[in-house]
Amino acid sequence: MKKIVSFFGLGMLLGLILLLGIVRLAWHSKFYPGITVAGVSLTGLTRDQAKSKLTERTQNYQAQFIFNGSGWEAPKEAVNFNIEMTLNEAYRYGRRLKIEDYLLLLINKKTSYPLKMAEGKTEKLEGLINEIATSVEIPPIEPIIEVVGKGVKVSNGSDGVMLDSEKLERKIGKVYSMLNDEAVEIPTKIVKQAMTTEELLELTTKAEKLAQASLTLTLDDEKIILGGKELVTLLSEPAVQEYVAGISTSLNREPQDARFEFSEGKVKEFAPGKDGVEIKIQDLVFKIQEEIEKLLNENEKTTTIEVPVMRTPPKVTTGKVNELGIRERIGRGESYYQHSIPNRIYNVGLASSRINSVLIPPGEEVSFNKIVGEVSGATGYLPAYIISGGRTVLGDGGGLCQVSTTMFRAVMAAGLPILERWAHAYRVSYYELNSKPGVDATVIAPSKDFRFKNDTPGHILIQTINDPKKLFLVIEIYGTSDGRVATISEPKVWGISPPPPNIYQDDPSLPTGTTRQVDWSAWGAKASFEYKVVRGEEILQEKTYTSAYRPWANVYLRGTGSL
Numbered sequence: 001m002k003k004i005v006s007f008f009g010l011g012m013l014l015g016l017i018l019l020l021g022i023v024r025l026a027w028h029s030k031f032y033p034g035i036t037v038a039g040v041s042l043t044g045l046t047r048d049q050a051k052s053k054l055t056e057r058t059q060n061y062q063a064q065f066i067f068n069g070s071g072w073e074a075p076k077e078a079v080n081f082n083i084e085m086t087l088n089e090a091y092r093y094g095r096r097l098k099i100e101d102y103l104l105l106l107i108n109k110k111t112s113y114p115l116k117m118a119e120g121k122t123e124k125l126e127g128l129i130n131e132i133a134t135s136v137e138i139p140p141i142e143p144i145i146e147v148v149g150k151g152v153k154v155s156n157g158s159d160g161v162m163l164d165s166e167k168l169e170r171k172i173g174k175v176y177s178m179l180n181d182e183a184v185e186i187p188t189k190i191v192k193q194a195m196t197t198e199e200l201l202e203l204t205t206k207a208e209k210l211a212q213a214s215l216t217l218t219l220d221d222e223k224i225i226l227g228g229k230e231l232v233t234l235l236s237e238p239a240v241q242e243y244v245a246g247i248s249t250s251l252n253r254e255p256q257d258a259r260f261e262f263s264e265g266k267v268k269e270f271a272p273g274k275d276g277v278e279i280k281i282q283d284l285v286f287k288i289q290e291e292i293e294k295l296l297n298e299n300e301k302t303t304t305i306e307v308p309v310m311r312t313p314p315k316v317t318t319g320k321v322n323e324l325g326i327r328e329r330i331g332r333g334e335s336y337y338q339h340s341i342p343n344r345i346y347n348v349g350l351a352s353s354r355i356n357s358v359l360i361p362p363g364e365e366v367s368f369n370k371i372v373g374e375v376s377g378a379t380g381y382l383p384a385y386i387i388s389g390g391r392t393v394l395g396d397g398g399g400l401c402q403v404s405t406t407m408f409r410a411v412m413a414a415g416l417p418i419l420e421r422w423a424h425a426y427r428v429s430y431y432e433l434n435s436k437p438g439v440d441a442t443v444i445a446p447s448k449d450f451r452f453k454n455d456t457p458g459h460i461l462i463q464t465i466n467d468p469k470k471l472f473l474v475i476e477i478y479g480t481s482d483g484r485v486a487t488i489s490e491p492k493v494w495g496i497s498p499p500p501p502n503i504y505q506d507d508p509s510l511p512t513g514t515t516r517q518v519d520w521s522a523w524g525a526k527a528s529f530e531y532k533v534v535r536g537e538e539i540l541q542e543k544t545y546t547s548a549y550r551p552w553a554n555v556y557l558r559g560t561g562s563l
Contacts, residue, residue: 032094034110037086038179047087054083058115061179063172065128067136067186078125079176080118089113114177125172133163136186140193143200145207145232152207152232156200157193164189206296207232213295215288219251219277219307234292240285248279251307255314257359273314283308315361324359325458331414331477331486335406336433338471340399344384345468347399351375352464352473355403359461360454365419368404368443368450375400375445401442402473403464404450405431408441410475411452414460415486415533415540420451423547426522436491438527438547456482484540489530497524500553510559517556524551 031042031050040057042050058081063074090113121129140160146153167187175184195203211228224247226234234240255276284307291303337348354372375381375397384398401424408421424431424442431440441450454460460479467473499521510516526548533541 031091035090035093036110036112037090038115038177039112040179042090047091050087050090051083054081054087054115057179058083061176063175064181064183065132065186066183067132067188070135071183072128072132074128075124078122078128079172080122081176082116082118086113086116089116115179117173117176129163129165129168132186136188137162140191142193143195143203145203145235147207147211147229147232150211152204152211154200154204154207156195159194160191161188162191163187203235206235209296210235210292213301213303215291215295216302216304217247217307218304219309222251231292231295234288237285237289240288241281244279244281244284244288248281252278255312257314275314276312277309278312280308280310324461325362325480326461326478327480328478329476330456330460330479330481331410331412331416332474333406333409333411333413334472334474335402335409335431335435336472337399337402337430338433340402340430340471341384343382344399344402345471347381347384347397348402348473349466349468350380351397351400351403352466352475355407355462355475356464357461359459361459362454362457365451365453368407369445372400372403401428401440402430403475404443405440406473406475407462408450409439410462410477412488412531413486414477414479415484416460416477417453417455417541418451418531418543419453420449421545422448422450423545423549425550426552427525427549428522436527436529437493437525437549438491438529438545439488440547454479456480482535484533484535486531486533491527491529493525493527495524495526497551499523499551502554502556504556504558506560507557508559508561510557511561512559514559515556516559517554519552519555521554522549522552525549 029046030044033043035042037050037054038057040054042053045053059077062076063078065072065074090111093111138161141158143157144155146155164187168184171184171187174180175182210231213228213231215226215231217224217226234243253274253276256274258273284305287305287308291305294300295303337345340348351372355368358371360366373379377383377396381397383394383396386395386398386401408418411418421441422443423438424440427437428440431437442448443450456479458480460477463476463478465474465476502521503519504515507516526546528544528546531541531543531545532539
């Protein structure tokens, strides 16, 4: 009897194995019955067929979003699906040699897989979310505190509505993974700003007390006094954070090296060095909040805070003057700027003063634009003629190239390596006064700079001598000679071409019959010269500088307006 049972069991097992083998053979390279991805049946399909079917479905799928009766339809292909990875997982079902898979196949159990998506949002989806946010979000309004006369007025704020991005992303992931046709309800959250009656009363009491107080911030020789009008706006930490961040931009400063001048064969101090300072923002926020609490809870009406800072000493201090290695003049450049308009003359003086007495350590690369700093009306520059967009136009800082050109000549005379130099677009008369074409250098921050390197063994000192009466600029470089000698060949000029015909442009802002010249002609040419630096038998630098100047036409505005 036992043998019969054993044979029967063995027969059943063999039959099951045979059946499974037949099933696997019948469904070779096809998805097994009951397998779906995001509601799309893949039963009996090959991988290519399944991919084609899913691709078509995803390309045409558009999710729906609703909020308070308004609706949005997502653009097609708003999400990047990873169809290959999804199909790999679904295809492995029934082929993993797991007995439970085989049993589920035998009973024709349906198995559904979600679509996998690539990480990150597409531009289309980002655009839709931003559009939805613009429609549903209501910015909160903070309570407003004002000092009116001797009293205080407090206006209550109102709550806002904000898109709940985290919840929305989870919902988007769910609806796209199953290609669900059900609309997604846009999730939002309330941003509290409105105050209760008790909170308003407490805030008003605090504001009334602060309105009669003052707080002084001190940093070295600077003082910032906050009166009652300012203090009442600093009753919340975010307000204090914002205030401190704002004043930090004006109080922070880079270390300023001591400035010197070379006179009577000696280096003398011109201006002492200054430490760099950086505001410790969180420390200052805490101190302001702490002092405001004292003003509110104690009888004092005034208080002072020493601004906490991190200090960085300058690299070059007055005490190091004898270590600088500045013993003699090693380079000199000069240029004339006759016929300049008054604003240009002023700008030449201002820019040359910014680079005067600058010390450059050995091995340091120097940027003309960085030394001069920001060039704008805010930093003192006046409108004067510059080359911009193929035109000579008025712009802040016109005349700066006079200084960069003179610096170029001084650096070459000193035999220093030049890292960046740009020629002007066309010949400028100022730079050919007592000079030949081609020995100029234009600067246009931030795209064009004049840069060089101090490769001498010691510091070098830049000194400027500007004579606004003779319209004459000199830049001298002092340091220690290491025996190098620089030579500049006589510039060659060729390919001279005349200016194009005059250009007339209609301008309705000018009365008919009037003309105004806005650009002046210049002859085109090519120019070059050789720059060579030697020390004994050693060639340190050898370079040909070539400039290609375009011919330039007179440009006139011709009035077409009414008289």
